[in-house]
Amino acid sequence: MLRREQNELLTRTGPGTPMGRLFRAYWIPALLAEELPEPGCPPVRVKLLSERLLAIRTLEDEYGLIDEFCAHRGVSLWFGRHEEGGIRCPYHGWKYDVTGQCTEVPSEPEENGFCRRIKLTNYPLVKIGDVLWTYMGPPEEQPPLPEWEFCRVPPEQTFTSKRLQECNWLQAMEGGIDSSHVSWLHRGALNKDPLFKGAKGNQYNLNDAKPVFEVVDAPGGLFIGARRNAENGNYYWRITPWVMPSFTQIAPRGDHTVHGHFWIPIDDENCWAWSYDFHPTRAIRPEERQAMKEGHGIHVTYVPGTYRPAANKDNDYLIDREAQRRGETMSGVAGIAMQDASLQESMGPIVDRTKENLVSTDNGIIMARHRLLRAAKALAEKGVLPPGRDPEHQRVRSAALVLPPDASFKDAAADALRVREGVRHATV
Amino acid sequence: MASESARACSAAEAAFRVPYANARRRRIALVALDAGAAGLAARLAEQGFPRAVSLPAEASGGAWLEALLAPAREVSGLLAEADHLFLLASAEGDAAMAGAVADAARERGVPVSAFLVAPAAADDGTLARPLSRLRQVAKMLVVARDEADVAAVLTALRA
Ligand code: FES
Ligand SMILES: [Fe+2]
Numbered sequence: 153m154l155r156r157e158q159n160e161l162l163t164r165t166g167p168g169t170p171m172g173r174l175f176r177a178y179w180i181p182a183l184l185a186e187e188l189p190e191p192g193c194p195p196v197r198v199k200l201l202s203e204r205l206l207a208i209r210t211l212e213d214e215y216g217l218i219d220e221f222c223a224h225r226g227v228s229l230w231f232g233r234h235e236e237g238g239i240r241c242p243y244h245g246w247k248y249d250v251t252g253q254c255t256e257v258p259s260e261p262e263e264n265g266f267c268r269r270i271k272l273t274n275y276p277l278v279k280i281g282d283v284l285w286t287y288m289g290p291p292e293e294q295p296p297l298p299e300w301e302f303c304r305v306p307p308e309q310t311f312t313s314k315r316l317q318e319c320n321w322l323q324a325m326e327g328g329i330d331s332s333h334v335s336w337l338h339r340g341a342l343n344k345d346p347l348f349k350g351a352k353g354n355q356y357n358l359n360d361a362k363p364v365f366e367v368v369d370a371p372g373g374l375f376i377g378a379r380r381n382a383e384n385g386n387y388y389w390r391i392t393p394w395v396m397p398s399f400t401q402i403a404p405r406g407d408h409t410v411h412g413h414f415w416i417p418i419d420d421e422n423c424w425a426w427s428y429d430f431h432p433t434r435a436i437r438p439e440e441r442q443a444m445k446e447g448h449g450i451h452v453t454y455v456p457g458t459y460r461p462a463a464n465k466d467n468d469y470l471i472d473r474e475a476q477r478r479g480e481t482m483s484g485v486a487g488i489a490m491q492d493a494s495l496q497e498s499m500g501p502i503v504d505r506t507k508e509n510l511v512s513t514d515n516g517i518i519m520a521r522h523r524l525l526r527a528a529k530a531l532a533e534k535g536v537l538p539p540g541r542d543p544e545h546q547r548v549r550s551a552a553l554v555l556p557p558d559a560s561f562k563d564a565a566a567d568a569l570r571v572r573e574g575v576r577h578a579t580v
Numbered sequence: 581m582a583s584e585s586a587r588a589c590s591a592a593e594a595a596f597r598v599p600y601a602n603a604r605r606r607r608i609a610l611v612a613l614d615a616g617a618a619g620l621a622a623r624l625a626e627q628g629f630p631r632a633v634s635l636p637a638e639a640s641g642g643a644w645l646e647a648l649l650a651p652a653r654e655v656s657g658l659l660a661e662a663d664h665l666f667l668l669a670s671a672e673g674d675a676a677m678a679g680a681v682a683d684a685a686r687e688r689g690v691p692v693s694a695f696l697v698a699p700a701a702a703d704d705g706t707l708a709r710p711l712s713r714l715r716q717v718a719k720m721l722v723v724a725r726d727e728a729d730v731a732a733v734l735t736a737l738r739a
Contacts, residue, residue: 507602
């Protein structure tokens with residue numbers, strides 16, 4: 153349960169809000185690199201943290217993220233035309249460079265320098281891996297560029313997708329650290345999905361359907377461990393790191409690619425669910441990449457020309473009551489991603505957490521909220537920069553491994569929970 | 581026409597969630613397993629959380645039976661009313677009584693969770709004993725550096 157004002161604080165991320173300030177302390181994924189495929193390509197409208205922005209890639213191959221609207225009379229620069237040195241508003245010809253600086257106001261005499269006084273808000277936009285990252289906070293507090301392993305491995309070893317989720321970011325993210333739903337909602341998928349099946353760890357999952365959870369502190373956030381019985385009194389652990397504000401990595405299965413998420417607010421009632429799959433030591437196989445593109449694993453298929461899932465609230469998520477009755481799916485919705493998204497959207501645009509009745513298996517969620525609240529307050533009130541900005545905090549891994557019964561997993565698996573170049577994940 | 585789901589997911593419809601309570605108040609019993617945990621329990625009580633019963637760290641020494649008698653009775657009383665038991669342990673102790681208390685809880689059908697509050701500096705060696713004991717009994721374990729986490733969890737669970 154959260155008090156109403158705590159729920160407000162955690163869910164509102166627009167300009168000037170404490171949680172918005174927190175998100176603006178990080179590099180966050182803004183677009184897929186494929187959305188701006190070449191210099192001078194059409195600009196893309198992007199809403200992030202309740203700000204309407206325009207992503208551009210100039211003829212000179214510079215990336216920029218600027219205020220969507222022309223400073224003259226507010227036309228969307230999405231209609232703008234690429235010209236040497238920037239983009240021109242088609243209405244009266246004002247021209248802007250990649251930093252949002254106005255460089256030409258045709259109606260004014262050049263010598264009066266009027267255009268130099270016009271400057272649109274702009275944020276840096278940097279390509280790392282398949283993702284264009286932005287930082288929307290104060291320039292003097294800009295952290296080092298992101299070091300997430302999935303976007304630092306060679307291109308053939310990584311695949312990233314995003315999908316529109318039509319609810320507040322927090323209820324979406326909470327699903328990502330709620331390990332106890334997996335054996336219910338996704339129970340059918342473990343042994344069928346091409347990107348999961350066949351791992352030995354799945355056997356532990358099925359032999360012991362009641363995992364026990366353990367949550368421990370991590371420098372950038374938390375480690376959430378799910379423990380099951382293995383041979384000889386040992387424990388099989390699946391450990392998921394959560395790094396502030398919204399990064400997770402799911403524990404690996406066998407030699408499959410490793411996947412995880414970012415949840416990034418679009419506005420308070422919509423978010424981007426980012427999903428990545430990568431392998432630290434080998435290329436993604438063609439058939440795996442194909443499966444990802446076809447919406448298997450944690451990915452989805454789309455309404456053509458958009459990043460909105462093909463199964464969405466306007467078609468009742470293509471619910472199949474027969475499959476539900478037969479027990480093939482728990483909710484009647486197909487696919488891991490849409491199983492999550494459909495339920496999370498059903499909670500309403502911003503779920504009322506004053507009414508929930510949490511239980512002890514929700515402790516990961518409780519602790520994550522507590523860390524977010526604490527960090528948002530410390531930043532807003534005392535200017536304390538939050539955890540998760542340090543590249544070291546980002547160089548974490550999930551792990552699936554068998555450990556002795558008295559080992560603290562954070563210590564016993566310390567190496568496994570860190571990125572090790574050229575070494576694959578600890579995985580069963 | 582909007583689909584069922586599209587309409588149901590809207591903010592306008594969210595306003596019609598029934599306003600009545602959907603749960604009765606829960607009673608959470610707190611039992612501190614060592615002196616460090618007893619200190620934490622006292623601070624929690626000051627913040628308005630339910631008072632914890634503090635057990636002696638172990639059943640040994642000359643007068644252990646007498647030392648255990650009163651708190652044991654209190655634990656029994658607590659468990660009779662409780663919906664959930666939280667064991668509190670610190671790096672100072674080794675959670676020797678965890679099994680006994682959890683047995684009593686199980687007999688009464690009360691689920692058990694545990695908190696191990698340990699400074700970041702506490703190493704694997706110090707934590708091995710309490711960890712393995714708590715793991716045998718708790719279906720949820722939090723290893724926290726900061727006791728504010730305990731308060732956060734208790735609040736979230738409506739203690
Ligand atoms: S069982 Fe968890 S939301 Fe219904
Ligand atoms: Fe899920």
